[in-house]
Amino acid sequence: MTSSTSASSGAALDAAALARYIDHTLLKPEATQADVAALIAEAVELGVYSVCVSPSMLPLTIPVDADLKVAVVCGFPSGKHASAIKAAEAALSVAQGTDEVDMVIDVGAAKAGRFDLVEADISAVRAEIPAPLLLKVIIESAALTDDEIVGVCRAAVNAGADFVKTSTGFHPTGGATVHAVRLMRETVGDALGVKASGGVRSHADALAMIEAGASRLGVSGTKAVLSGAVVEAPANPAAY
Numbered sequence: 685m686t687s688s689t690s691a692s693s694g695a696a697l698d699a700a701a702l703a704r705y706i707d708h709t710l711l712k713p714e715a716t717q718a719d720v721a722a723l724i725a726e727a728v729e730l731g732v733y734s735v736c737v738s739p740s741m742l743p744l745t746i747p748v749d750a751d752l753k754v755a756v757v758c759g760f761p762s763g764k765h766a767s768a769i770k771a772a773e774a775a776l777s778v779a780q781g782t783d784e785v786d787m788v789i790d791v792g793a794a795k796a797g798r799f800d801l802v803e804a805d806i807s808a809v810r811a812e813i814p815a816p817l818l819l820k821v822i823i824e825s826a827a828l829t830d831d832e833i834v835g836v837c838r839a840a841v842n843a844g845a846d847f848v849k850t851s852t853g854f855h856p857t858g859g860a861t862v863h864a865v866r867l868m869r870e871t872v873g874d875a876l877g878v879k880a881s882g883g884v885r886s887h888a889d890a891l892a893m894i895e896a897g898a899s900r901l902g903v904s905g906t907k908a909v910l911s912g913a914v915v916e917a918p919a920n921p922a923a924y
């Protein structure tokens with residue numbers, strides 16, 4: 685795959701460079717250890733940045749010569765877990781070798797304007813993830829107003845997160861949008877990374893998210909996105 689494309693820098697972004705933006709993701713409830721082994725093999729083949737899996741799939745077996753990180757979700761997909769439970773889940777994932785934790789906020793707290801509670805929730809998980817390990821905060825942007833997106837991003841900055849991330853990919857309101865990514869990037873500036881996830885189904889989607897300010901992409905249909913093909917949305921998108 686040698687397709688060249690432009691990104692926010694305006695420089696050409698070939699498939700190999702685009703792959704380094706990607707967390708190759710498998711979060712379906714029905715995923716098996718065999719599915720995860722296949723995910724890892726494909727991740728190595730494609731040269732992506734990381735694999736992103738559910739915590740029960742840890743520990744992962746990553747080839748020793750592979751430049752491949754491990755990311756795991758936390759409080760996923762609803763975010764409606766007590767902070768102590770999210771913190772314990774993060775601590776176990778760290779003990780089992782994850783490099784990054786993608787936690788879900790309590791979206792209801794954001795809808796209520798209780799960004800103090802959002803910050804405390806993030807801080808509780810942050811306390812279990814020592815540097816240089818990374819904490820990414822899933823804000824479920826499609827369920828939030830612009831003001832709520834700004835408030836949650838500021839809470840994530842205050843709590844010491846490393847990234848803000850648009851979506852679980854499992855919420856009925858939808859996934860990443862260029863508008864949300866741009867607003868998140870404007871809010872956090874260069875202080876945090878911005879991960880676009882949920883519904884990134886094509887090469888064009890990926891480039892649009894990067895142009896808007898994404899520094900990481902969460903993608904399940906990675907091979908198609910990197911090949912320039914279009915990944916059709918699942919027939920019955922997962923929702924809860």
Ligand SMILES: O=C[C@H](O)COP(=O)(O)O
Nearest residue numbers: 853881882883902903904
């Ligand atoms: O990053 C996590 C998402 O669940 C991936 O979403 P997707 O399956 O729409 O690519």
